[in-house]
Amino acid sequence: MIKRDYFLKKAEENTPPLFFEKIFPKSEKTIFLKGDSVLLDLGNHYVGHFSFDLDVVDDFFSAPVKVSIRFGEDMREIHDDHSQYRGTLSSSWLQEETFVLDHPQRFQLPRRYSCRYVQITVLETRRKTYLGNFVFTASSSANLSRLAPILTKDEELKEIDRVSCYTLKECMQSVFEDGPKRDRRLWTGDLRLEALANYHTFQNDALVRRCLYLLAAGDTNELGFLPSFIYETPRFYNGSSFLIDYALLFVVTLCDYYENTKDLQTVRDLLPVCKEQLNSFYRILDEDGVVAPQKGWYFFIDWCPGLRGRTALQGVYLYTLKRFVRLLYALDDKEKDFYEKEWADRKRISKDRLFNEEEGIFLNDADDGQRSVHSQVWMILGEALRGDEAKDALKKTMNQKDVLQPFTPYMRHYILEAMFLLGMKEEAVAYMKEIWGAMIRSGADTFYEVFVPGDPDFSPYKDRMINSLCHAWSCTPCYFIRKYLT
Amino acid sequence: MIKRDYFLKKAEENTPPLFFEKIFPKSEKTIFLKGDSVLLDLGNHYVGHFSFDLDVVDDFFSAPVKVSIRFGEDMREIHDDHSQYRGTLSSSWLQEETFVLDHPQRFQLPRRYSCRYVQITVLETRRKTYLGNFVFTASSSANLSRLAPILTKDEELKEIDRVSCYTLKECMQSVFEDGPKRDRRLWTGDLRLEALANYHTFQNDALVRRCLYLLAAGDTNELGFLPSFIYETPRFYNGSSFLIDYALLFVVTLCDYYENTKDLQTVRDLLPVCKEQLNSFYRILDEDGVVAPQKGWYFFIDWCPGLRGRTALQGVYLYTLKRFVRLLYALDDKEKDFYEKEWADRKRISKDRLFNEEEGIFLNDADDGQRSVHSQVWMILGEALRGDEAKDALKKTMNQKDVLQPFTPYMRHYILEAMFLLGMKEEAVAYMKEIWGAMIRSGADTFYEVFVPGDPDFSPYKDRMINSLCHAWSCTPCYFIRKYLT
Numbered sequence: 018m019i020k021r022d023y024f025l026k027k028a029e030e031n032t033p034p035l036f037f038e039k040i041f042p043k044s045e046k047t048i049f050l051k052g053d054s055v056l057l058d059l060g061n062h063y064v065g066h067f068s069f070d071l072d073v074v075d076d077f078f079s080a081p082v083k084v085s086i087r088f089g090e091d092m093r094e095i096h097d098d099h100s101q102y103r104g105t106l107s108s109s110w111l112q113e114e115t116f117v118l119d120h121p122q123r124f125q126l127p128r129r130y131s132c133r134y135v136q137i138t139v140l141e142t143r144r145k146t147y148l149g150n151f152v153f154t155a156s157s158s159a160n161l162s163r164l165a166p167i168l169t170k171d172e173e174l175k176e177i178d179r180v181s182c183y184t185l186k187e188c189m190q191s192v193f194e195d196g197p198k199r200d201r202r203l204w205t206g207d208l209r210l211e212a213l214a215n216y217h218t219f220q221n222d223a224l225v226r227r228c229l230y231l232l233a234a235g236d237t238n239e240l241g242f243l244p245s246f247i248y249e250t251p252r253f254y255n256g257s258s259f260l261i262d263y264a265l266l267f268v269v270t271l272c273d274y275y276e277n278t279k280d281l282q283t284v285r286d287l288l289p290v291c292k293e294q295l296n297s298f299y300r301i302l303d304e305d306g307v308v309a310p311q312k313g314w315y316f317f318i319d320w321c322p323g324l325r326g327r328t329a330l331q332g333v334y335l336y337t338l339k340r341f342v343r344l345l346y347a348l349d350d351k352e353k354d355f356y357e358k359e360w361a362d363r364k365r366i367s368k369d370r371l372f373n374e375e376e377g378i379f380l381n382d383a384d385d386g387q388r389s390v391h392s393q394v395w396m397i398l399g400e401a402l403r404g405d406e407a408k409d410a411l412k413k414t415m416n417q418k419d420v421l422q423p424f425t426p427y428m429r430h431y432i433l434e435a436m437f438l439l440g441m442k443e444e445a446v447a448y449m450k451e452i453w454g455a456m457i458r459s460g461a462d463t464f465y466e467v468f469v470p471g472d473p474d475f476s477p478y479k480d481r482m483i484n485s486l487c488h489a490w491s492c493t494p495c496y497f498i499r500k501y502l503t
Numbered sequence: 504m505i506k507r508d509y510f511l512k513k514a515e516e517n518t519p520p521l522f523f524e525k526i527f528p529k530s531e532k533t534i535f536l537k538g539d540s541v542l543l544d545l546g547n548h549y550v551g552h553f554s555f556d557l558d559v560v561d562d563f564f565s566a567p568v569k570v571s572i573r574f575g576e577d578m579r580e581i582h583d584d585h586s587q588y589r590g591t592l593s594s595s596w597l598q599e600e601t602f603v604l605d606h607p608q609r610f611q612l613p614r615r616y617s618c619r620y621v622q623i624t625v626l627e628t629r630r631k632t633y634l635g636n637f638v639f640t641a642s643s644s645a646n647l648s649r650l651a652p653i654l655t656k657d658e659e660l661k662e663i664d665r666v667s668c669y670t671l672k673e674c675m676q677s678v679f680e681d682g683p684k685r686d687r688r689l690w691t692g693d694l695r696l697e698a699l700a701n702y703h704t705f706q707n708d709a710l711v712r713r714c715l716y717l718l719a720a721g722d723t724n725e726l727g728f729l730p731s732f733i734y735e736t737p738r739f740y741n742g743s744s745f746l747i748d749y750a751l752l753f754v755v756t757l758c759d760y761y762e763n764t765k766d767l768q769t770v771r772d773l774l775p776v777c778k779e780q781l782n783s784f785y786r787i788l789d790e791d792g793v794v795a796p797q798k799g800w801y802f803f804i805d806w807c808p809g810l811r812g813r814t815a816l817q818g819v820y821l822y823t824l825k826r827f828v829r830l831l832y833a834l835d836d837k838e839k840d841f842y843e844k845e846w847a848d849r850k851r852i853s854k855d856r857l858f859n860e861e862e863g864i865f866l867n868d869a870d871d872g873q874r875s876v877h878s879q880v881w882m883i884l885g886e887a888l889r890g891d892e893a894k895d896a897l898k899k900t901m902n903q904k905d906v907l908q909p910f911t912p913y914m915r916h917y918i919l920e921a922m923f924l925l926g927m928k929e930e931a932v933a934y935m936k937e938i939w940g941a942m943i944r945s946g947a948d949t950f951y952e953v954f955v956p957g958d959p960d961f962s963p964y965k966d967r968m969i970n971s972l973c974h975a976w977s978c979t980p981c982y983f984i985r986k987y988l989t
Contacts, residue, residue, distance in 0.1 A: 077740045080593030081614075107566030109603055109627040117600055119614060120737050128567075128605060141595040251606050254563045 024234035025253055027286070031227035032191060033158035037065070040153040042135065047149040048074055054138040055148075062090060062133045062462040062487055063155035064187050064197040068125035069137075071118055074145035081117045083141035084148070088112035088132035090198060090486035091460065095134050097482045104480030110199040111482060115140065123150075131187070131198035131487060133462055159186035159219040168503045174446065177453045181495035184463040185214045188489040189221065192228050192249060196466055196485030202246040202256065203228055205263040206317060207489040209270040210430055214492050216277040217499040225274055226283050232267055233290045240311060241297030243267055243290070261301075261316045262330055264294045265337040272340040275347065284348065291341065295356070298334055306366045307331055307382075318391055319428035320467075320477050321421050328371045328381045332395025335364055339400055364401045372402070378410045389421035390414045391428065397435040408439050425467060426452070426491035433493070437501050445497065453494050464491030510720035511739055513772070517713035518677060519644035523551070526639040528621070533635040534560055540624040541634075548576060548619045548948040548973055549641035550673050550683040554611035555623075557604055560631035567603045569627035570634070574598035574618035576684060576972035577946065581620050583968045590966030596685040597968060601626065609636075617673070617684035617973060619948055645672035645705040654989045660932065663939045667981035670949040671700045674975040675707065678714050678735060682952055682971035688732040688742065689714055691749040692803060693975040695756040696916055700978050702763040703985040711760055712769050718753055719776045726797060727783030729753055729776070747787075747802045748816055750780045751823040758826040761833065770834065781827065781842070784820055792852045793817055793868075804877055805914035806953075806963050807907050814857045814867045818881025821850055825886055850887045858888070864896045875907035876900045877914065883921040894925050911953060912938070912977035919979070923987050931983065939980050950977030 042057035242264035246256035318326035338360035345353035381387035466488035528543035728750035732742035804812035824846035831839035867873035952974035
């Protein structure tokens with residue numbers, strides 16, 4: 018059996034059962050005439066399928082009934098004028114569809130939606146028409162019964178934890194999805210965060226295992242890196258994006274997985290893939306051992322506009338080596354010394370080349386000089402910077418006007434990870450309340466893909482209508498709270 | 504078992520198997536970008552389901568594919584601007600729908616369509632998209648292998664026969680439908696014509712039997728008449744229309760059925776229903792024995808604008824009595840003399856009261872004086888007028904400016920029926936060529952619901968877009984050709 022077939026077989030074996038929950042929203046109306054509309058509130062965000070009964074009232078339909086159904090993650094999405102959509106992503110993600118129904122029937126919409134609100138409008142009917150017995154059948158591969166209550170008296174943290182867990186639950190389907198409304202792919206960077214949160218909440222180790230095998234089944238690009246995402250419905254398909262930091266985070270995800278599960282079989286299967294990723298990175302280092310720009314390379318780090326992430330990427334490498342060395346020690350792998358030396362060498366050279374002693378912070382390469390929080394965070398996580406020097410660098414750069422600040426909840430996760438590594442618990446709690454707490458205060462049922470305090474219309478896709486209001490990479494506060502604060 | 508349950512059980516037992524035919528239309532295009540469109544020509548009119556493969560080309564879909572699919576019975580329906588539709592029937596009959604498809608798949612549209620042309624437009628996609636393996640799976644309960652070739656050297660009649668049979672085939676589904684695009688109900692008046700054509704073509708007696716039981720299962724109105732149509736999908740439902748001429752034609756349909764099948768069991772089941780219809784009509788006769796206007800009564804006769812049909816309706820009654828007496832004689836029913844006397848009495852009184860000796864034609868009641876072909880035709884069929892007197896009346900009224908002319912192919916059928924009864928074969932052939940031949944010359948693949956020579960935009964529903972271009976009540980030339988002309 019070739020490698021991909023074996024990995025896909027393993028992924029298949031670990032397909033999770035889905036847990037279903039039926040929500041029965043109340044409707045103010047069950048008899049509809051042409052043009053009538055009703056809004057249903059599911060009471061919370063859900064991912065799943067919607068169905069209802071269509072029936073006659075006092076005479077049979079003399080013509081098909083035409084119904085438009087819109088799903089909104091929040092009320093703004095219910096009121097949006099889709100004809101005005103000008104975003105950069107496909108308008109086909111806007112959750113509204115029209116159905117023509119010939120006969121009385123129980124009608125289940127064929128597609129899955131992600132929403133709290135459902136608006137039904139009867140566009141065309143010639144008779145009084147019954148629409149009722151509305152059911153939203155929510156699905157998730159998260160087993161809610163495995164979620165332990167948390168032991169904190171801080172009510173705000175409790176609420177942040179609750180919404181975090183809920184966001185994760187919504188994204189846990191047949192893979193760890195990125196966002197159940199619009200980006201249902203499995204992405205490496207998001208998987209890493211979801212898996213972390215999962216170990217401390219729903220503990221669906223099989224789902225992590227499945228996702229690791231799926232990503233490992235991908236064909237690497239010419240630089241040797243794994244695809245950053247894959248499709249699995251209706252069949253496996255390689256993603257067309259090869260972000261280098263995500264390729265490294267595949268390794269980190271396996272390290273996390275081993276630490277949380279001690280599952281040697283999976284680690285043995287995937288260790289060669291991890292070494293291949295690290296070796297591929299090794300090949301793009303310059304003479305000194307600092308990562309060098311390559312033709313056609315891409316990395317993510319963050320959506321922060323204008324960010325140049327060479328130093329941050331070098332930090333991701335160091336962080337990955339740190340974690341991988343720990344794994345190799347646990348496995349007593351014969352190459353543990355090689356990677357340990359590599360980590361130590363690259364830490365030293367990174368600091369020599371990229372750290373500005375005068376300012377006490379990392380720059381994005383000596384020639385470049387760009388200052389960003391991102392560089393500090395990843396160098397701290399990679400332990401090129403430690404202790405007070407690390408804390409100082411973080412404090413000197415965070416919330417500084419001339420320094421690029423983290424933008425996505427994804428990057429904010431790594432700030433929190435750095436803070437907890439440095440023992441900055443108080444700052445971390447304040448940061449969670451400042452960012453995730455603010456989302457809740459602004460009415461979020463689940464944590465968003467992007468959140469710019471004070472700019473609720475911001476969208477990385479040039480149109481808020483297409484933003485995802487339930488997004489995996491925002492779900493990690495529950496991980497920090499449950500690991501460090503209870 | 505109550506009567507309705509028994510009748511519905513009999514209807515269920517006679518549910519016909521459907522015959523399927525797969526049509527594989529050629530496509531000029533299989534790779535689509537946003538906005539691309541393709542037109543498929545099935546080569547003929549078909550009724551059924553459409554399916555195709557949706558797949559990726561060089562990269563996976565990054566977003567759902569949104570496809571609009573339109574079905575046209577002719578090319579005008581492909582080009583129509585549906586936003587301009589202003590007809591009196593529901594726009595939900597316009598055959599165009601939009602689908603949002605998440606993944607590569609074989610997609611079968613859930614609804615049935617009636618068309619020759621299929622236009623597919625990709626409204627939204629972000630990648631080169633494959634749409635291909637187009638299949639239209641046509642259905643019919645007509646068994647084509649039972650259709651005998653016809654023995655006429657008249658090529659035009661041959662063609663009229665071919666299109667007639669084809670029209671009937673399209674309307675033969677789980678019932679004899681009225682029009683497969685838009686009016687899929689079982690109507691009594693249409694059933695009578697379809698059943699007649701069927702005996703001489705596809706010979707699906709079980710389908711006629713099923714339809715008779717379905718209509719007989721209906722609840723009569725306060726005047727005692729059967730509903731003129733019923734719904735059977737997804738469950739039996741009484742139609743809300745009670746046309747008196749259609750109620751009488753139920754009786755005629757059973758008479759035709761017996762003459763063609765000799766199925767005594769069905770006739771015995773339904774004979775009481777027939778007597779009930781005739782008795783109900785008897786109750787609305789005036790002192791002389793001419794049908795009297797009633798509160799809330801309706802009859803059809805024809806769509807001819809301004810037509811007042813009292814005399815025609817009286818003729819339908821006479822015609823029904825004539826046919827029923829013949830049936831009762833065949834059954835040796837003890838009431839045969841009663842109905843025979845009723846027929847004779849009503850014929851006499853009808854002629855006394857409604858025939859204008861001076862003009863030699865029937866008027867619509869003495870006080871009314873409206874002149875119509877309809878009155879002559881039905882009085883001829885009811886044999887209140889016979890021989891040369893009948894031929895004269897028909898000739899005097901047909902194509903006369905001040906006389907109301909038949910409008911629908913349904914009414915035109917009864918002209919042909921009267922002509923053949925009177926031995927006017929030549930006139931009948933000329934008439935078929937004038938009307939049905941003209942439809943073929945104007946490009947019809949199947950015969951239309953309405954056809955006004957010289958006015959292709961005419962619609963009884965105020966908008967041609969909603970006209971049915973394949974309609975049961977136009978299918979009977981094959982009956983006449985096969986019965987009288989070969």
